[in-house]
Amino acid sequence: MTLGTEQNIPFELLEKTRPQQQRAIQTYERILESAAEILSEGGVEKVSTNVIAERAGITVPALYRYFPNKYAVLYTLGARLMDRQNEVMVSWFQQYESDHDPFKPIHHMYELFRDTLAVTREQTAGFTILKSMRVLPVLQEPRLQSHYAMTDWICDKIAQPLGEDIPEDMKVRIRLIMELGTSAMEMAVDDPKMDEDTALREAGKMVEVYWMDYLASLSI
Amino acid sequence: MTLGTEQNIPFELLEKTRPQQQRAIQTYERILESAAEILSEGGVEKVSTNVIAERAGITVPALYRYFPNKYAVLYTLGARLMDRQNEVMVSWFQQYESDHDPFKPIHHMYELFRDTLAVTREQTAGFTILKSMRVLPVLQEPRLQSHYAMTDWICDKIAQPLGEDIPEDMKVRIRLIMELGTSAMEMAVDDPKMDEDTALREAGKMVEVYWMDYLASLSI
DNA sequence: TGTACATCAGTGAACGCGCGTTCACTGATGTAC
DNA sequence: TGTACATCAGTGAACGCGCGTTCACTGATGTAC
Numbered sequence: 001m002t003l004g005t006e007q008n009i010p011f012e013l014l015e016k017t018r019p020q021q022q023r024a025i026q027t028y029e030r031i032l033e034s035a036a037e038i039l040s041e042g043g044v045e046k047v048s049t050n051v052i053a054e055r056a057g058i059t060v061p062a063l064y065r066y067f068p069n070k071y072a073v074l075y076t077l078g079a080r081l082m083d084r085q086n087e088v089m090v091s092w093f094q095q096y097e098s099d100h101d102p103f104k105p106i107h108h109m110y111e112l113f114r115d116t117l118a119v120t121r122e123q124t125a126g127f128t129i130l131k132s133m134r135v136l137p138v139l140q141e142p143r144l145q146s147h148y149a150m151t152d153w154i155c156d157k158i159a160q161p162l163g164e165d166i167p168e169d170m171k172v173r174i175r176l177i178m179e180l181g182t183s184a185m186e187m188a189v190d191d192p193k194m195d196e197d198t199a200l201r202e203a204g205k206m207v208e209v210y211w212m213d214y215l216a217s218l219s220i
Numbered sequence: 221m222t223l224g225t226e227q228n229i230p231f232e233l234l235e236k237t238r239p240q241q242q243r244a245i246q247t248y249e250r251i252l253e254s255a256a257e258i259l260s261e262g263g264v265e266k267v268s269t270n271v272i273a274e275r276a277g278i279t280v281p282a283l284y285r286y287f288p289n290k291y292a293v294l295y296t297l298g299a300r301l302m303d304r305q306n307e308v309m310v311s312w313f314q315q316y317e318s319d320h321d322p323f324k325p326i327h328h329m330y331e332l333f334r335d336t337l338a339v340t341r342e343q344t345a346g347f348t349i350l351k352s353m354r355v356l357p358v359l360q361e362p363r364l365q366s367h368y369a370m371t372d373w374i375c376d377k378i379a380q381p382l383g384e385d386i387p388e389d390m391k392v393r394i395r396l397i398m399e400l401g402t403s404a405m406e407m408a409v410d411d412p413k414m415d416e417d418t419a420l421r422e423a424g425k426m427v428e429v430y431w432m433d434y435l436a437s438l439s440i
Numbered sequence: 441t442g443t444a445c446a447t448c449a450g451t452g453a454a455c456g457c458g459c460g461t462t463c464a465c466t467g468a469t470g471t472a473c
Numbered sequence: 474t475g476t477a478c479a480t481c482a483g484t485g486a487a488c489g490c491g492c493g494t495t496c497a498c499t500g501a502t503g504t505a506c
Contacts, residue, residue, distance in 0.1 A: 017481085017482090019481095019482085020480095020481065020482090021468085021469065021470085021481065021482070022469095023468080023469080023481090023482065023483090024481075024482060024483090027482080027483080042357070043355060043356060043357045044265075044355055045265075045356065048458075048459060048460080049459080049460060049461085050458065050459065050460080051458090051459095058483070058484090059483065059484055059485075060460085060461080061461085061462075061463090061483070061484070061485090062482075062483050062484075064460090064461070064462085065481095065482070065483075069460075069461090070460085128355075131351075131354055131355045132355060134351055134355075134410075135263065135264055135348075135351045135352060135354075135355045136263060136265065137262070137263045140410070144410070144411060148413070169418070172414065172415070172418055172419065172422060173422060175407070175411075175414065176404060176407070176419065176422050176423060176426065179403045179404065179406075179407045180400050180403065180404075180426070182403065183399045183400065183402065183403035184396060184399065184400075186399075187395070187396070187399045190360070190364070191364060191395075193368070194392065194395065195392070198389070198392055199392065199396065202392060202393060202396050203396060205430070205433070206396065206400070206426060206427075206430040207426075209429045209430055209432075209433040210425070210426040210429055210430065212429075213425070213429040237448085237449090239448095239449085240447095240448065240449090241448065241449070241501085241502065241503085242502095243448095243449070243450090243501080243502080244448075244449060244450090247449080247450080268491075268492060268493080269492080269493060269494085270491065270492065270493080271491090271492095278450070278451090279450070279451055279452075280493085280494080281450070281451070281452090281494085281495080281496090282449075282450050282451075284493090284494070284495085285448095285449070285450075289493075289494090290493085
């Protein structure tokens with residue numbers, strides 16, 4: 001929602017009543033927590049309104065007060081998580097931003113991946129939430145929108161000091177880099193044989209040399 | 221199954237009776253086709269034994285004759301697809317294999333990605349099958365095993381002419397490269413804004429410069 | 441070439457269960473005077 | 474400070490439906506003599 005993710009949400013995912021009183025906010029949060037726990041224990045197929053409600057210690061109609069269906073619950077979890085990832089990216093960029101070298105952050109991809117992974121892990125079933133979004137038709141679009149927003153933000157930031165329009169192929173490259181980051185993090189987490197830190201460092205390296213090669217080709 | 225994927229299949233995924241007569245083989249194949257069609261139309265959540273059977277024009281117990289549950293159906297689809305991807309990789313490698321330069325194939329990653337994408341697309345719901353495997357707990361392990369097998373095969377092929385043991389960090393790099401390829405192909409297919417060929421070419425480029433940088437660092 | 445038999449392939453009907461969703465309702469919290 | 478009322482939060486009970494799975498069975502195909 002930070003970078004404008006909220007714009008085109010299909011109506012099936014829109015929340016119904018917003019919780020107002022303290023008690024309601026707690027209920028609302030417990031619904032989200034419960035859904036995440038179920039997701040982490042049994043995967044997306046075990047998530048149902050019945051099971052969420054039972055675990056949250058409420059009855060099913062109470063859930064329907066705030067969410068129109070289970071996808072709205074998953075969407076809310078996903079949107080929050082992607083927002084946090086956005087924030088990580090923004091503060092990472094600002095940390096390594098430099099007047100002299102607009103591409104300085106590219107030498108610090110490892111730090112971005114590391115921090116993004118950390119914030120994803122803070123959320124129960126964080127990676128499962130993201131993978132579920134990729135596989136559930138209604139949630140694919142919101143996921144894409146968030147990726148677009150992130151890519152555009154970075155492009156703007158880079159283009160600003162350059163004082164030019166962003167070449168379209170730069171956008172493609174940044175999008176690809178983000179996708180690589182995502183899959184490297186997933187691999188680091190899902191593959192027990194893979195050393196996590198090594199995976200992220202190598203992914204960072206890969207992005208760096210790729211970008212350097214691109215810059216070299218530009219100044220021909 | 222080409223590269224030894226079949227070894228550690230959890231018993232829940234093992235097929236029951238093998239179809240023997242012509243008629244039975246047709247039924248078996250229709251079950252798989254139907255499952256793929258449902259997958260492509262409504263995603264993994266719409267796949268059920270009831271719906272598969274109805275679409276295949278048989279009754280549910282007929283399905284249970286060959287498969288213990290719906291995951292076995294999805295597993296069979298996934299295993300077949302990954303086998304075909306393996307084959308593509310093997311013949312790609314052989315095509316660009318060179319006595320003079322053991323790393324010649326790395327300059328032709330685009331061709332690998334292109335052909336792998338093509339063979340995946342030949343299978344109805346090909347990418348959805350792969351994404352489903354990532355998200356369904358029972359199917360995660362078989363997926364990983366297949367990736368291991370592919371990585372090991374490539375490593376052996378590269379190590380052979382070098383006449384040495386494969387350094388562990390080379391394995392990590394190859395694994396990462398495969399993961400990047402996978403996600404680049406998925407992005408190329410799922411993101412309507414992304415030009416498919418460009419995405420694959422860039423991903424190929426990324427792998428190439430990454431590997432060249434690695435080789436340069438080795439000869440220090 | 442015909443028939444009896446064995447094996448393979450698929451059916452009809454039924455089961456209990458959890459699913460999503462809605463209804464009219466009771467109970468809790470906040471507020472106006 | 475108390476009470477009457479409005480709004481917010483959550484309940485109990487019920488619904489129809491599709492799910493996975495199994496049973497005893499009929500029908501189709503292959504084979505031995």
